[in-house]
Amino acid sequence: MNTTPLPDPDSPTAWMADGLCRMYPPATFFPSDGVGVDKARKICAGCPVKETCLEHALDHRIEHGVWGGCSERERRRILKRRRLEAAAN
Numbered sequence: 001m002n003t004t005p006l007p008d009p010d011s012p013t014a015w016m017a018d019g020l021c022r023m024y025p026p027a028t029f030f031p032s033d034g035v036g037v038d039k040a041r042k043i044c045a046g047c048p049v050k051e052t053c054l055e056h057a058l059d060h061r062i063e064h065g066v067w068g069g070c071s072e073r074e075r076r077r078i079l080k081r082r083r084l085e086a087a088a089n
Contacts, residue, residue: 013056020047030065037071044069054078 008014016022020043021029029040044050044066054068057075064072 015049015052015056018049019053020044029067037066040066041069041071 024043028036028043031037031040044053047053047069050068052068054070054075056062057065057067057070058079061079062075067075070078
């Protein structure tokens with residue numbers, strides 16, 4: 001018998017139930033080296049909620065782990081680029 005509760009479809013994070021990451025240990029997405037980051041990216045590459053996941057991490061300024069296939073450093077670059085683009089407009 002499965003005792004895992006179903007996510008609330010009205011929850012802002014309901015999309016997480018569709019993430020491929022749910023089939024791996026959380027440590028997979030919080031690696032301590034570049035090899036681990038590459039492994040996580042490969043999993044994220046085929047994920048149906050990859051873009052939503054990345055935007056969630058960017059919106060909430062999540063500093064650790066691989067989200068939406070991007071490392072911490074890549075997310076910082078994305079945020080910086082967006083700030084510069086917004087300032088230019």
